[in-house]
Amino acid sequence: MTSVHGSAKNEDTFKTSQFHFDLWFYFTLQNWVLDFGRPIAMIILPLEWFPLNKPSAGDYFHMAYNVITPFLLLKLIERSPKTLPRSVVYVSIIIFVMGASIHLVGDSVNHRLIFSGYQHHLSVRENPIIKNLKPETLIDSFELLYYYDEYLGHSMWYIPFFLILFIYFTGCFTPIKEESRMPLAALLLMGPSSLYYWYLVTEGQIFILYIFTFFAMMALVMHQKRKGLVLDSNGLFLFYSFIITLVLIGAWVVWLWNDKILRKKYPGVIYIPEPWAFYTLHLSNLHSAKEGF
Numbered sequence: 001m002t003s004v005h006g007s008a009k010n011e012d013t014f015k016t017s018q019f020h021f022d023l024w025f026y027f028t029l030q031n032w033v034l035d036f037g038r039p040i041a042m043i044i045l046p047l048e049w050f051p052l053n054k055p056s057a058g059d060y061f062h063m064a065y066n067v068i069t070p071f072l073l074l075k076l077i078e079r080s081p082k083t084l085p086r087s088v089v090y091v092s093i094i095i096f097v098m099g100a101s102i103h104l105v106g107d108s109v110n111h112r113l114i115f116s117g118y119q120h121h122l123s124v125r126e127n128p129i130i131k132n133l134k135p136e137t138l139i140d141s142f143e144l145l146y147y148y149d150e151y152l153g154h155s156m157w158y159i160p161f162f163l164i165l166f167i168y169f170t171g172c173f174t175p176i177k178e179e180s181r182m183p184l185a186a187l188l189l190m191g192p193s194s195l196y197y198w199y200l201v202t203e204g205q206i207f208i209l210y211i212f213t214f215f216a217m218m219a220l221v222m223h224q225k226r227k228g229l230v231l232d233s234n235g236l237f238l239f240y241s242f243i244i245t246l247v248l249i250g251a252w253v254v255w256l257w258n259d260k261i262l263r264k265k266y267p268g269v270i271y272i273p274e275p276w277a278f279y280t281l282h283l284s285n286l287h288s289a290k291e292g293f
Helices: 002-013 021-044 057-079 086-116 137-170 184-204 207-226 233-255 260-265 275-292
Strands: none
Touching: 021 057, 021 086, 021 184, 057 086, 057 137, 086 137, 137 184, 137 207, 137 233, 184 207, 184 233, 184 275, 207 233, 260 275
């Protein structure tokens, strides 16, 4: 009986794994459309369709994201060739949905304020439309809204998100060297996937969370290598996507290194400007000028 259970365990641990092109494709596509695309949809679509006192098109994108993303993450966990800690995954999914929903509300109001002249490259109290509000306690309310959006919402959204990806990554090892190669489909998806992670890390201001996850991945790869295990195609796809993301973040920081206005908003040791702050500072006026012309 012991040998039977032992062999079953080995089969579970080193089950043959194929590249999950369908899940990674849907995951990348919905990330770009529903996450990156939601503020763009809010700005492009006419206000007559989505009045300022109603949810915007981007809000509906966010609602869809809050449903589809946890579903795809659960499907990834199900496809893992290794049995993973389901309780941790389920709790992480619950926190993820709660955090993304908190962010939905805060982000909705903050992005709608753009139409009233709110400038994302400035702090809440420095914004022209807010700094003169009376009574001044209203400014505290907007700062609370910003806290829910940028801090609490992001933390409860992204920490479980990266935790689930890492848990999935722990099951992406195999003793079969032939499985440690990526098909052409994975190579084609790597560019869009890496670029999205760049947007996620910079716009979400979660570089520390990202880099700790990446270091944990590196440590796990080196640890498993000593056991004679290598990454399968799915693990390679995720690992290389994170490496390319790091290169893109470095290029982004170097490009904006001498921007004094953005430096003022991001004064800390880790200087990583948000893409939307860059847009409102350098591109929104250009976009308005073209529309007027």
